[in-house]
Amino acid sequence: MPDSPRRRRLRAAALLAALALPGLGAGCGGSSGPVTLTVLATSSLTxxxxxxxxxxxQENPGVRLRxxxxxxxxxxxxxxxxxPADVLVxxxxxxxxxxxxxLAGRPRTVTHDTLTIAVGPGNPRRIRSLRDLRRPGLRVAVGAGSVPVGRYTRRVLANAGLTVRWTSEEISARAVLDRIRTGEADAGIVYITDLRSAGIAASSVAIPADLNVTAAFPAAVxxxxxxxxLAGAFVSWLLTPAAQKLFRKYGFPSPPADRG
Known part of the structure; x- marks a missing residue:
């Protein structure tokens, strides 16, 4: 039997009512609410x-970041x-x-960092330079050679022509910083942005620019x-003026002009 105009109107009304129910709509069985992207990121970006x-x-209401x-x-x-993950940084x-x-596609550098010597509040051991890290009895924490901060640290020490006998090797810059904050180490080499996150719980001793290195933070889908x-859109957003302004707010300099 052919559809009457009345039956077609009734079916359309029923469909609209179903789409209005919680959990329905968004394309036949899709979830209502925003998509959640999982971002695996180095703790220095916390x-x-x-x-x-x-x-x-706020800019993309249809996407949440975890x-x-x-x-x-x-x-x-x-x-x-x-x-499960969508982005790696x-x-x-x-x-x-x-x-x-x-990974899907080429990683893109989204920000940079540099290194500093972290010491206890007020620098109680009176450390003035990288050379002081060689003092007998000084407890020095560094990143392990298999992690980024450890690789950067070894480059800095090589630039300075120094051999340092550290007392602990850690899995991240935050772990090195924790050694300082808890008093388990007298000094350690961390990213300068990590040092800033410690507030009054740690002090900093600068590393000269000609000995320091630039840490590059890449992101990829x-x-x-x-x-x-959506993951690619987030990586691209990290290079926008809005995102770069936030990086600078937390002490990260902008990446180079080549956006990739």
Whole structure:
């Protein structure tokens, strides 16, 4: 029997009513509410990404960001074990290369950092330079050679022509900083932005610019992401003026002009 105009109107009204019910709509069985992107990120970005998550959602109401923070090595291990993720952000390119097969597209440098010597509040051991880190009995914490801050630290010490006998090797800059904050180490080398996050719990001794290094923080879309386009949009957003302003607010300088 052919449809009458009345039957067609009744079916249309029923469909509209169904779409208005909670949990329905958004394309036949899709969820209502925003998409959540999982971002695996180095712990040195904890504070700035906390604010960026709010800013990004305000600009893109259909997307929420869920951050998982830890050392870069820990984050790449998670990715290698196929933990659900959409974006990876590490503290150096070498970490990205270790998981290049798990990424979609070329990583893009989104910000930079540099290093400083972290010491106890007020610098009780009167450390003045990198050379002082060689003092007998001084407890020095550094990043392990397999993690970004450890690789950068070894480059700084090589630039200075120094051999330092450290007392502990840590999995991240935040872990090095924790040694200082708890009094378990007298000095350590960390990113300057990490030092800022410690507030009055630690003091800083500058490393001369000609001995220091620039840490590059790359971001990339994860190949297994179920939302590659949205993940790529977030990575691109990290290079926008709005995002770069937030990076600078937390002490990170802007990346080079080549946006990739």
């Amino acid at each position: 504070e700035v990404f906390g604010e960026m998550g709010t800013a990004y959602h 951050f998982v923070f830890g050392g870069s090595a820990e984050m790449t291990d998670r990715l290698s074990e196929h933990a 590490t503290a150096d390119a070498a970490s990205m290369k270790e998981v290049s097969a798990d 994860v190949g297994d992401s179920g939302h590659r386009d």
